[in-house]
Amino acid sequence: MFTLVIFYYLYLAVILFFMIYSFFNMYHLIRFGFTSIVNITIMITYIIVATALIVYSLILLNQIDWTTPLLDSQINIFNTINSNDINI
Numbered sequence: 382m383f384t385l386v387i388f389y390y391l392y393l394a395v396i397l398f399f400m401i402y403s404f405f406n407m408y409h410l411i412r413f414g415f416t417s418i419v420n421i422t423i424m425i426t427y428i429i430v431a432t433a434l435i436v437y438s439l440i441l442l443n444q445i446d447w448t449t450p451l452l453d454s455q456i457n458i459f460n461t462i463n464s465n466d467i468n469i
Contacts, residue, residue, distance in 0.1 A: 383450065389447055396435060399431075403427075407424060407428075
């Protein structure tokens with residue numbers, strides 16, 4: 382039985398990729414960027430906004446029941462397709 386937790390793991394994988402990409406970008410801004418107040422301000426703003434969005438999304442995702450099945454195995458698809466209860 383497939384549950385909604387599949388989407389949660391996919392979301393966590395995307396967040397992991399985003400964090401790796403962000404650290405890579407921060408490294409390049411520090412290593413090859415000009416040392417100025419603008420560069421530091423951009424990095425701090427990016428870190429604050431990205432962290433706030435990730436934390437907010439994780440708070441919202443914690444409210445979901447991840448044990449909800451995606452497909453109900455009790456439904457027989459062939460009986461519903463072949464039924465004569467179709468109203469046209």
